[in-house]
Amino acid sequence: MLIPVKHSVAVMIFNGDKVLSVRRPDDDDELPGVWGLPAGTLRPSETIKDLIGRIGRDKLGVDLTLVRKVASGRQMRRLYLLQMELWEAFMAGSPSHPNWRWAAIDSLRPGAEAGSLCCTLAIQTKSRIG
Numbered sequence: 001m002l003i004p005v006k007h008s009v010a011v012m013i014f015n016g017d018k019v020l021s022v023r024r025p026d027d028d029d030e031l032p033g034v035w036g037l038p039a040g041t042l043r044p045s046e047t048i049k050d051l052i053g054r055i056g057r058d059k060l061g062v063d064l065t066l067v068r069k070v071a072s073g074r075q076m077r078r079l080y081l082l083q084m085e086l087w088e089a090f091m092a093g094s095p096s097h098p099n100w101r102w103a104a105i106d107s108l109r110p111g112a113e114a115g116s117l118c119c120t121l122a123i124q125t126k127s128r129i130g
Contacts, residue, residue, distance in 0.1 A: 004080040009051050010039035010118030013091045015102050023099035036111045037118040052089055061096030064089040071121040086121045
């Protein structure tokens with residue numbers, strides 16, 4: 001039996017030594033209430049640049065500009081294999097997401113401990129980014 005693969009991208013947006021983090025809804029299926037990075041799943045024929053633009057528009061209400069890829073990783077989830085890339089981006093505007101904050105990368109540790117791959121990748125690459 002083949003395991004489905006979900007291709008996703010998470011975005012790191014810096015403000016000095018802080019990173020923009022968002023809180024997942026309390027009714028989220030996998031990581032309810034966890035603070036993490038803005039992220040999304042690639043749609044068929046969508047490029048990473050397209051997806052990051054969609055994350056900016058749909059999830060944050062801002063324009064995002066790609067800077068560089070900083071990490072990638074895989075994680076087995078209950079029903080699929082998650083393949084994620086972590087990208088740094090610049091943000092134009094202020095987020096309209098109701099639950100966002102500027103926080104130290106280390107503040108993502110509880111998310112990593114809860115199983116968030118984007119949080120894990122951000123913490124692992126802390127010395128190479130920012």
